Amino acid sequence: MEPFQPRVLSPEEIRVMLTGVSEEEVERARANSLTPLSREVLFEGLPASAIVRDIEGNEYIDCTAQAWTLNVGYCHPDVLAAVVEQMRYLTHVRFGWATIPRIKLINRLPQLFPGNLTRVVLTNQGGGTAIEAAMKLAMVNRPGATVFLTAYRGYHGATLATIAASHYMPVLTRFSGFGLDHFIKFPYPYCYRCPIQRSPRTCGLACLDLVEQAIRYAAGAPIAGLIIEPMQGAGGQIPTPPGYLAGLKEICHKHGILLIFDECQTAFGRIGAMSAAEYYGVVPDILVLSKGLGGGFPIGAVLAREDLKGFAYVEEHTTFGANPIAFAAALAAIEVMVRLDLPGRAQRLGERATARLRQMQEEYPLIGDVRGPGLFIGVELVEDRGTKRPATERAAALVELARRQGVIFDLDLPDIVNGLPDRRNVVKIKPPLTITEEQLDRALDVFEATLAQVSQFPPQMLEEIRSEMMRRAVPER
Numbered sequence: 001m002e003p004f005q006p007r008v009l010s011p012e013e014i015r016v017m018l019t020g021v022s023e024e025e026v027e028r029a030r031a032n033s034l035t036p037l038s039r040e041v042l043f044e045g046l047p048a049s050a051i052v053r054d055i056e057g058n059e060y061i062d063c064t065a066q067a068w069t070l071n072v073g074y075c076h077p078d079v080l081a082a083v084v085e086q087m088r089y090l091t092h093v094r095f096g097w098a099t100i101p102r103i104k105l106i107n108r109l110p111q112l113f114p115g116n117l118t119r120v121v122l123t124n125q126g127g128g129t130a131i132e133a134a135m136k137l138a139m140v141n142r143p144g145a146t147v148f149l150t151a152y153r154g155y156h157g158a159t160l161a162t163i164a165a166s167h168y169m170p171v172l173t174r175f176s177g178f179g180l181d182h183f184i185k186f187p188y189p190y191c192y193r194c195p196i197q198r199s200p201r202t203c204g205l206a207c208l209d210l211v212e213q214a215i216r217y218a219a220g221a222p223i224a225g226l227i228i229e230p231m232q233g234a235g236g237q238i239p240t241p242p243g244y245l246a247g248l249k250e251i252c253h254k255h256g257i258l259l260i261f262d263e264c265q266t267a268f269g270r271i272g273a274m275s276a277a278e279y280y281g282v283v284p285d286i287l288v289l290s291k292g293l294g295g296g297f298p299i300g301a302v303l304a305r306e307d308l309k310g311f312a313y314v315e316e317h318t319t320f321g322a323n324p325i326a327f328a329a330a331l332a333a334i335e336v337m338v339r340l341d342l343p344g345r346a347q348r349l350g351e352r353a354t355a356r357l358r359q360m361q362e363e364y365p366l367i368g369d370v371r372g373p374g375l376f377i378g379v380e381l382v383e384d385r386g387t388k389r390p391a392t393e394r395a396a397a398l399v400e401l402a403r404r405q406g407v408i409f410d411l412d413l414p415d416i417v418n419g420l421p422d423r424r425n426v427v428k429i430k431p432p433l434t435i436t437e438e439q440l441d442r443a444l445d446v447f448e449a450t451l452a453q454v455s456q457f458p459p460q461m462l463e464e465i466r467s468e469m470m471r472r473a474v475p476e477r
């Protein structure tokens with residue numbers, strides 16, 4: 001029996017279904033979609049690359065890796081081969097069923113990370129649900145504790161619990177999440193804009209006191225866990241300073257709090273190491289993974305210390321949470337990342353890119369800060385290096401102009417100040433780790449050209465950009 005021979009449709013019908021779309025169809029979908037759709041309709045990614053084309057044949061160098069996920073590039077042939085092979089046997093099973101890819105992935109993941117994170121939960125809904133699984137696991141292991149510490153400007157997902165755990169954006173969203181009283185926020189160690197105005201050279205990590213204070217004064221109930229991105233992604237490409245995570249671990253353990261690293265973005269090579277746990281030499285109690293793990297297929301995973309208790313059957317399960325195709329994709333993606341040493345590649349390319357961006361910083365006052373490591377790059381734009389006033393409008397314009405020139409960049413989360421978006425001024429450069437040197441150079445050429453352009457924008461133009469940003473971002477009421 002040939003599984004890929006259709007029985008009801010013809011192969012031609014299927015090809016047309018997936019490769020052709022009329023303008024009328026696009027417009028109708030735009031009108032009916034309850035979520036905004038991008039202007040461009042993406043069609044095909046070139047195998048294992050950073051290049052994607054839209055239906056009009058325009059080609060883009062994608063410096064977002066589609067939400068920092070395609071570490072192995074678009075449509076990696078090895079991932080596709082594994083997926084196709086797996087599809088011959090099983091495409092879906094219910095959560096409780098063991099399958100070969102699930103068993104292999106449970107065994108493979110702990111080998112990639114330091115310490116004794118040997119216990120594993122796999123999911124297929126991405127980072128947000130994996131974070132929720134980690135929260136549930138923390139509650140299983142800290143009975144009676146239902147409060148979590150999370151950082152200012154953290155991002156952990158868009159489920160109702162993870163929205164509450166994340167940076168709140170009033171005006172831009174009409175809900176703040178469920179269970180806000182289960183989350184206590186503490187300032188992230190953002191050295192460029194230190195929350196306590198200290199210098200990283202002399203501060204002695206005084207910001208760790210803020211975590212102690214949050215525990216002492218803000219917690220009205222026992223704390224189950226502290227969830228932190230070891231390097232903040234959506235919040236603005238902010239690595240924690242050396243020593244911070246070790247200090248945090250000490251504080252957590254002193255208070256019986258489980259330390260949870262959200263490595264949805266930082267794991268699997270992007271930062272020039274397999275994980276931030278490895279990069280900083282700090283092993284959390286619980287590690288959350290997603291994004292790059294699936295090689296483009298939806299997946300999440302939670303790794304936990306070997307002595308932590310696991311779930312009872314009804315505590316953690318979803319209909320699609322044991323999808324063998326995604327697990328097969330992950331198994332192949334992991335081997336590709338390891339054998340091609342994508343962490344090493346990200347480190348080399350990242351050093352080259354940040355060196356060039358630092359040169360640009362000397363020429364363009366608009367660049368306030370350049371941050372890595374690896375291909376986890378953020379360029380913070382400011383109107384004035386003294387006041388560090390965020391160049392939010394120029395950053396938005398840069399991203400738009402670059403897109404017109406065939407390079408896709410993105411920005412960090414906005415802050416809302418006096419009802420207006422502010423501080424969305426960090427341009428993120430996070431392409432697939434397979435990007436070629438030439439493509440990265442081309443992306444940086446476009447970055448520089450558009451940077452030069454937006455540096456010249458007069459104040460009135462910034463006003464117009466701001467109104468347009470608000471028009472696009474604020475939901476209709």
Ligand SMILES: Cc1ncc(COP(=O)(O)O)c(C=O)c1O
Nearest residue numbers: 126127128155156157262264265
């Ligand atoms: C650090 C981090 N955690 C969690 C999430 C949520 O993942 P998902 O969108 O797959 O739910 C994201 C998504 O961007 C993320 O960056």
